[in-house]
Amino acid sequence: MDPQPGATPYSAPAGCPMHQQQTSLYGPEFAADPHRFYEAARTHGPAAPIELAPGVDATLIVQHEAALRVLQNPALFARDSRRWAALREGAVPMDSPVLPMMIYRPNCLFTDGAEHLRLRKAVTESLARLNSSRLSRDVERIADYLIDQFIERGTADLLNEYAKLLPLLLFNQLFGCPGDIGDRLTRSMSAIFDGEDVLRANAELTECLMELVSIKRRQPGDDITSWLIQHPAGLRDEELKDQLVMLMGAGVEPERNLIGNALLLMLAGEQPGAPDRRGSGMLVEDALDDVLWNNPPIANYATHYPVRDIELNGVVLKAETPVLISFAAANSDPGLTDARQTLSKGAHLAWGAGPHVCPAKSPATLIALTAIEKILNTVPDLSLAVPASGVAWRPGPFHRALIALPVRFTPTAARRASAGVQPPAQTSAQLPDPYRNASSAAPVTPRHAPEPAKKHKGWWSSFLDVFRV
């Protein structure tokens, strides 16, 4: 992998869109049709120059084989972003929106070698203690509770009222959060994902997780926080907090997008003129598989820093510059045609690969599967309230994420949550207007407008009121 004399960083054909203004991965054009960008990127070879945000340059690996060479070669490609030369030299805007996803933190994602092994072992061995029957039961109860909040309306935004809240509440359960801490955790994570008052939200997140660690040290439970504390790695409080933040960050956002993207795929098949996906028996498993191949929730990430100039399939990757893997482009690499879907279902890179491969593939799949089956079985006549082509995608270089997923269905009586328990206060960070940003969406009037909440409770304590877990 030493650079060869003929190797060149980038040799794009003249007129290539990647050499005009379209190198950026952050605008609405990219969000609307990322695969057009990946095709253009392929004209450079295995890797292309990109701009992740204004003033943040990087290289994107778009070829499947090259992606594996980077992901599986930790001796040449480090994950510790303190190696990032441009950041060290002050050439990266400190208020850049991509920094929270790239800046060094002492957790699994940003560490290498022995330190990574130590942290990862604590995380994987704690996750391995999850019981899958209990996990599906927890998902079902949270799903029931969330569905109860909108089932009498006949309309909902399945992204913001279901796919987004379900993993957030589930992590409260998995971490063993008491009501108040869970409410603050949900509120602060929601605000961080939505980019709302991020500094304050981050301070609140840190504070409540430190509180949680201190409670669990005194009173351990059957939960991930306690298992991490008990792990022989002997993590300190700060380290515990950092792994918990990472688990929520790494788990909640992709889970939301896996559920949202798969629901869109299944519901789009119900629209006139579309190939019938659900009616003709598209299984939820197949929808999840399709999303992991074609719309992976983490589209471009796994930032590596070459430890020296390295030649990769004819392209030189400069030392200490960010090199990201496009999981989405690698999956659609034309060179991979034979291995796609039919021949090798698991050949996609949606879970990553190498030492940082997702340690939560099984529970993450179970969560999405259970959540999707639950909503389809509870609300059998769900249909999209907008044309599938009208749903809008959230801009940003890292994710493949819907903005909203408006649906209609026949309203029915709620079962448990509305029977005597107030729904939580609906702040903008928690429950955006279902039809906001759904471009070209015809306005939909809810058949029953939701009652304003009388008492301001958070989502987690309201859930606990219902289920007394």
Ligand code: HEM
């Ligand atoms: C639902 C869909 C999910 C997808 C598509 C997904 C995908 C991924 C990918 C691509 C990576 C590699 C990132 C990299 O190399 O930088 C990763 C890492 C990771 N994921 Fe997941 N993930 C999902 C859910 C979860 C959940 C639910 C959890 C936690 C319970 C989780 C925990 C982690 C952790 C801890 C890492 C870092 C591992 C390391 O750096 O050693 N993921 N995930």
